[in-house]
Amino acid sequence: MIDALTSLVAPLGVLQDAELLTGGQFATTYRVTLTGGERVVVKTAPARTDQLLAYEHDLLRAEALVYSLAASRPALKMPTVLRTDFTRTVLPSDVLVVSHLPGVPLVDAGFDPADPRTARAERDTGAVLAALHAMTGPAFGYPCGRQAPTWTESFTGMVDELLDDAARWSVPVPSDRVRSALARHAHVLADVTTPALVHTDLWAGNVFVDPSSGAVVGVIDPERAFWGDPLADLVGIDPMGREPGTPAVLAGYGPIDVDSPSARVRLDLYRMRLCLVMMIEITPRKFEGDWVEPHRAAVTANLHAALAALRV
Known part of the structure; x- marks a missing residue:
C-alpha cells in the first residue's frame, strides 16, 4: 500500500509517513505526511463492490463533486480536493486526495x-x-x-x-x-x-x-x-x-x-x-x-x- 500511496501523492510531494485512520466503516483513509511537513488525506473506496448497497457505488466521486462545489464557499469549511484518481489502475478503486483539516x-x-x-x-x-x-x-x-x-x-x-x-x-x-x-x-x-x-x-x-x-x-x-x-x-x-x-x-x-x-x-x-x-x-x-x-x-x-x- 505504501507504494500506491507514494505514487498517488507524488504530484504533491514525497511521502514521508502514512497513518491509517480509524473510525469510518466505508472507505479506507490515510493521513499522509510529505517531506516538507505538509499533511494530506488519501481516501480509497472499497474494492469489493459486491458488498455495497445500491446507492453506495461511486460515493467518492460524489464526495469529490461536493468538495468542488464547496471550494468557493468557505462557510462550508470543507477540505480542498488536491487530486483524484478514478482510473482504478493505481488501486482497484476510486481514490480522493484532499487537504488535511485542523482541529x-x-x-x-x-x-x-x-x-x-x-x-x-x-x-x-x-x-x-x-x-x-x-x-x-x-x-x-x-x-x-x-x-x-x-x-x-x-x-x-x-x-x-x-x-x-x-x-x-x-x-x-x-x-x-x-x-x-x-x-x-x-x-x-x-x-x-x-x-x-x-x-x-x-x-x-x-x-x-x-x-x-x-x-x-x-x-x-x-x-x-x-x-x-x-x-x-x-x-x-x-x-x-x-x-x-x-x-x-x-x-x-x-x-x-x-x-x-x-x-x-x-x-x-x-x-x-x-x-x-x-x-x-x-x-x-x-x-x-x-x-x-x-x-x-x-x-x-x-x-x-x-x-x-x-x-x-
Whole structure:
C-alpha cells in the first residue's frame, strides 16, 4: 500500500509517513505526511463492490463533486480536493486526495454536554448546514447516481432501492409497513420543491472543532450527499434521536420549519430511511464485535418508532 500511496501523492510531494485512520466503516483513509511537513488525506473506496448497497457505488466521486462545489464557499469549511484518481489502475478503486483539516473530531473532543464549547459547536454546525442548503441542484437525487424531477419520485426510489438491498441480503425489514408509509405520506414529500444539497451524515465524527473554543473548523465525508429536503440533515446529525437537532443547532441554522404537520411527517420518513440503511449495511459489511447486536436492536427500535409515528 505504501507504494500506491507514494505514487498517488507524488504530484504533491514525497511521502514521508502514512497513518491509517480509524473510525469510518466505508472507505479506507490515510493521513499522509510529505517531506516538507505538509499533511494530506488519501481516501480509497472499497474494492469489493459486491458488498455495497445500491446507492453506495461511486460515493467518492460524489464526495469529490461536493468538495468542488464547496471550494468557493468557505462557510462550508470543507477540505480542498488536491487530486483524484478514478482510473482504478493505481488501486482497484476510486481514490480522493484532499487537504488535511485542523482541529479534532467533535466526537473525540471530550466536551461535556453543559460545556459552552458544546453549544458553540452545535450552533456552528447549524450554520454550516444552512450554508450547505443554500446550494441547489438541477434535480432531486444523488449527485453521481439516479435523479428524478420530483422529491416524491426520488425519495421513493431511494427507499425502494434499500428494500431491494434488504431482499438481496435476506435482511428482515418490515417492507410492507415501509411501503405503506410511503404511500400514505407521499403528499408531504411533494411539499419539497427545491433540491437543496444535503450532507446526510453530519454526525459528531464528521465535524472538526477547535478544542479550545468549540468552533467548527472543518466538515468532512459528504460522500452520501443528495439533492433533496434539508430536513434530512437534522436526522443525519443524530441518527438515533427523535428530535430534529438541538436548540443550539436550530439557533445556528436560523429559520427552519420543524414543527408543522408536514415537517414532522417528513422527519419520520427520513428517520425510517436512515434506519433502513443502518440495519441493512450490517450484513454485507460483515460488522463484528460486541457492539453489533446492541446497535442492531437500537436501530430496529428506532425504525419501529418512526413507523409508529407514521401510523403504519
